[in-house]
Amino acid sequence: MDTRLLNSFLTVLRAGGITAAAAELGFVQSTVTTHVQALERLAGTPLLDRHPGGVSPTRAGSLLAEHAQRILDLEERMLTELTTAAAEPTGPVRVCAPESVCAYRLAPLLPEVRTRFPDVSLSLFPAGTRTALTALADRRADLALVLEPSVNPPGIDLVDLGVQRLSLVAAATTGLPRHRPITPAELSAADVLLLEQGCSYSDELAALLAATDPSEAPPRFGGIETLKRCVAAGLGVTLLPTVTVADELADGRLVELRPPTDLARQHLWLAAPSSRWRSPAVRAVHAVLRETVPPAP
Structure with a gap:
């Protein structure tokens, strides 16, 4: 069997339709349709249910998808082991992580990875927890780092890289008290700014505000740098990993406040699929991340 057919089929399921899968794979739509039809002829039964919103797998399609991932x-693994350099780390490694981790924790490691493993090509992709774990399941990522108080997804091996400190910050000109925890009412009145939904610590702060005022709907921002600049300009307060605001706290552009209650302890988790074979390159990068990404100060 041509495994390209299997890859096309899995992409159709992940993308939710033939057109979206063709765009992702760089094929014309008719090529992906032909691949699916070829599989259906081999299986002797329909593999997809077509409907206006896209496609979904039939019972046979779900079974095929399960086996296709293993194949x-x-x-x-076979192609890697057949190369003469199979014992040495070589090839691409794709890592998903939150924006803050990519920019402030992983980017400084790239020179070390390049020096130790010159034949490894490491790619970093910003992603929240749900997106990162989905990327692992769909084989679009080899490793992921997720920032959560706790996490226990099925089929995933996890390494706890430690607690990551968070800071509630405001502009240096803020009138909010710094010597004591601010009250929920003070926080609610301070114009809280948050990252996009799915960010565990932003969502926790949103829940705290909602408990005080259910009508409260803080604005959400797509990036940490934009959020920091808005806070520094006096537009509100926000909660971010301390490592991302260390420079601004040091030079006085931002000041740290005491939150009104204890927030959940955020841990950084290194995640990898349990059942998937790991190439030497993936094993090497996994080891580097496990050894050299200590808890944030």
């Missing part, structure tokens, strides 16, 4: 993993 593609085995193909990847």
Whole structure:
């Protein structure tokens, strides 16, 4: 069987339709349709249910998808082991992580990875927890880092890299008290700014505000740098990993406040699929991340 057919089929399921899958794979739509039809002829039964909103797998399609993942993993392992340099780390490694982790924790490691493993090509992709874990399941990522108080997804091996400190920050000109925890009412009146939904610590702060005022709907921002600049300009307060605001706290552009209650302890988790074979390159990067990404100060 041509494994390209399996890859196309899995992409259709992930993308939710033929057109979206073709765009992702760089094929014309008719090519992906032909691949699916070829699989359906081999299986002797429909593999997809077509409906106006896209496609979904039939019972046979779900079974095929389960086996197809294993077949593609085995193909990847076979091709790697057949190369003369199979014992050495070589090839691409794709890592998903929150924006703050990519920019402030992983980017400084790239020179070390390049020096130790010159034949490894490491790619970083910003992603929240749900997106990162989905990317692992869909084989679009090899490793992921997720920032959560706790996490226990099925089929995933986890390494706890430690607690990551958070800071509630405001502009240096803020009138909010710094010597004591601010009250929920003071926080609610301070114009809280948050990252997009799915960010665990922003969502926790949103829930705290909602408990005080259910009508409260703080604005959400798509990036940490934009959020920091808005806070520094006096537009409100926000909660961010301390490592991302260390420079601004040091030079006085931002000041740290005491939150009104204890917030959940955020841990950084290194995640990898349990059943998927890991190439030497993936194992090497996993080891580097496990050894050199200590808890944030």
